[in-house]
Amino acid sequence: MDELLHLIQRSNFQTVKTLAKEAGLTEEEVASQLKVWKENGTILGQPYVVNKDKLAVKKVNALIEVKIKPEAGGGYDRLANRIARFDQVISCSLFSGDYDLLLEVELDDNLGIATFVYDTLSKIGGVISTRTHFPLKTYKLNGICLTDDEDTERLPVTP
Amino acid sequence: MNYQEKISQTVGSIPRSGIRDFFELVIGREDVISLGVGEPDFQTPWNIREAAIYSLEKGQTSYTSNLGLLSLRKSISKYVENFFGLTYDPQNEVLVTVGVSEAMDLALRALCNPGDEVIYHEPCYVSYSPSVVMAHAVPVVVATKKEDGFALQAEDIEAVITPRSKVLILNYPTNPTGAIASKEELAEIAKVCVKHDLIVLADEIYSELTYEGEAGLSITQMPGMRERTILLHGFSKAFAMTGFRMGYACAPPELIEAMMKIHQYAMLCAPITSQAAAIEALERGIPAVEKMKESYEIRRNYMVKRLNEMGLDCHLPGGAFYVFPEVTRFGLTSHEFALKLLEQEDVAAVPGTAFGACGEGFLRCCYATAFDQLEVALDRIERFVGNL
Ligand SMILES: Cc1ncc(COP(=O)(O)O)c(C=O)c1O
Numbered sequence: 001m002d003e004l005l006h007l008i009q010r011s012n013f014q015t016v017k018t019l020a021k022e023a024g025l026t027e028e029e030v031a032s033q034l035k036v037w038k039e040n041g042t043i044l045g046q047p048y049v050v051n052k053d054k055l056a057v058k059k060v061n062a063l064i065e066v067k068i069k070p071e072a073g074g075g076y077d078r079l080a081n082r083i084a085r086f087d088q089v090i091s092c093s094l095f096s097g098d099y100d101l102l103l104e105v106e107l108d109d110n111l112g113i114a115t116f117v118y119d120t121l122s123k124i125g126g127v128i129s130t131r132t133h134f135p136l137k138t139y140k141l142n143g144i145c146l147t148d149d150e151d152t153e154r155l156p157v158t159p
Numbered sequence: 160m161n162y163q164e165k166i167s168q169t170v171g172s173i174p175r176s177g178i179r180d181f182f183e184l185v186i187g188r189e190d191v192i193s194l195g196v197g198e199p200d201f202q203t204p205w206n207i208r209e210a211a212i213y214s215l216e217k218g219q220t221s222y223t224s225n226l227g228l229l230s231l232r233k234s235i236s237k238y239v240e241n242f243f244g245l246t247y248d249p250q251n252e253v254l255v256t257v258g259v260s261e262a263m264d265l266a267l268r269a270l271c272n273p274g275d276e277v278i279y280h281e282p283c284y285v286s287y288s289p290s291v292v293m294a295h296a297v298p299v300v301v302a303t304k305k306e307d308g309f310a311l312q313a314e315d316i317e318a319v320i321t322p323r324s325k326v327l328i329l330n331y332p333t334n335p336t337g338a339i340a341s342k343e344e345l346a347e348i349a350k351v352c353v354k355h356d357l358i359v360l361a362d363e364i365y366s367e368l369t370y371e372g373e374a375g376l377s378i379t380q381m382p383g384m385r386e387r388t389i390l391l392h393g394f395s396k397a398f399a400m401t402g403f404r405m406g407y408a409c410a411p412p413e414l415i416e417a418m419m420k421i422h423q424y425a426m427l428c429a430p431i432t433s434q435a436a437a438i439e440a441l442e443r444g445i446p447a448v449e450k451m452k453e454s455y456e457i458r459r460n461y462m463v464k465r466l467n468e469m470g471l472d473c474h475l476p477g478g479a480f481y482v483f484p485e486v487t488r489f490g491l492t493s494h495e496f497a498l499k500l501l502e503q504e505d506v507a508a509v510p511g512t513a514f515g516a517c518g519e520g521f522l523r524c525c526y527a528t529a530f531d532q533l534e535v536a537l538d539r540i541e542r543f544v545g546n547l
Contacts, residue, residue: 022530024460024461154196155196156185157195158195159334
């Protein structure tokens with residue numbers, strides 16, 4: 001099952017059939033394990049891993065560090081959940097360290113990001129400060145190296 | 160110039176390798192899926208490559224001790240103790256070599272006088288016989304059989320013993336059959352070796368890749384064997400480091416000293432960059448080996464099942480990354496079968512005869528190939544067999 005978990009996270013374009021073969025399980029085993037994982041919330045969805053540099057219509061992604069004020073009783077959770085619910089926010093986690101939340105947001109262009117930060121995020125009561133980072137180039141995405149090893153030719157017949 | 164006259168008779172007497180012949184048929188053909196390789200399809204794990212890069216960055220570009228870096232020999236000693244349960248002193252019982260290939264050559268040259276007989280089991284790795292000949296010794300073949308799972312039987316060794324018998328080469332898991340030997344079989348062989356005072360060269364290069372029974376079983380562990388065994392091991396297969404050319408020999412000091420005498424003049428030392436990578440492999444590379452092994456095992460099971468289903472009968476190979484199916488029922492020789500398969504379906508698998516005469520009737524199919532490629536190759540073989 002370790003192999004299955006690895007496969008569903010790392011390799012794309014998998015059907016139950018191919019997963020079964022590569023994980024050395026039967027299709028029934030794969031299907032029932034996937035069902036269990038879906039039901040108990042271990043697996044949440046099956047998004048494709050998209051290399052956005054290749055998209056014809058470019059989107060702009062950014063990481064935003066957010067400092068927020070913890071509330072009595074709820075701590076960070078209530079505010080974090082509120083922020084996470086915006087469609088523009090792809091991921092949102094609470095961190096130890098210099099900031100509290102790290103958001104990944106996706107918008108149509110830089111102006112969209114700016115507007116989201118100034119008009120939306122910073123207006124939420126409890127948000128103390130934000131700091132926005134734009135990625136310049138991606139080298140690895142979801143465990144997939146974008147500049148992978150060259151296909152070094154193995155000799156076709158060796159002892 | 161008549162070069163044939165210039166070339167030594169010993170070298171002249173060695174026939175062309177069957178692997179080379181087959182290689183030449185395959186090379187240049189497009190769309191071939193090759194099951195003919197003898198190396199992992201994985202690239203060396205990144206941390207090991209990083210260690211090699213770092214070693215270069217630090218400027219480690221010199222010779223090392225003839226025996227190899229002491230730190231590497233210590234790592235090897237510790238690893239061999241953990242994996243095989245055998246202790247060797249890193250100071251004088253471990254020699255770092257350029258692959259098991261060099262270690263095997265050194266051992267044979269260190270041990271053999273002209274005319275001494277070296278016994279080994281076939282089908283086997285292609286270099287044993289020529290290496291024996293180049294050491295001016297006489298190769299003595301013992302054929303292994305499919306019904307024994309291609310494991311060498313002690314009584315078959317007894318049958319070829321002469322007063323000149325000196326060395327026995329053992330290789331489990333075996334290239335090309337994937338055979339493994341049981342503890343009982345090894346114990347019986349050990350008795351024969353003690354009785355006839357043979358030295359054993361134990362080629363353990365595939366030992367981590369053992370899927371059935373105990374990994375790390377070696378003849379060296381049998382009673383009376385440590386003193387008469389040279390354990391040969393390396394990094395090529397388990398750590399996917401074929402291009403680094405790293406191997407080692409573990410043996411009593413007198414034997415290591417004899418091998419070192421040749422090594423220091425012929426090779427001086429193994430490359431330092433590769434030695435640095437090898438330390439990283441032993442210290443932090445084991446989890447990667449486990450993962451690769453898991454992946455090979457899944458592919459082995461798939462391939463064995465498919466081949467058996469299509470009537471290419473094969474025993475379950477206990478180790479390495481080869482399956483050795485039988486093709487006799489199709490009325491073709493191994494070579495004819497392999498050639499037709501290549502021409503009609505663009506799948507390359509090596510005829511069993513490349514690994515010794517008793518490999519007739521078999522093919523070596525390597526499953527260290529990407530799963531989707533393996534699947535297509537097996538579909539093609541199935542179609543080919545269906546049309547025969
Ligand atoms: C049985 C056996 N011994 C030795 C070797 C050579 O290994 P190395 O790369 O360590 O020289 C091979 C390689 O194919 C092999 O199959």
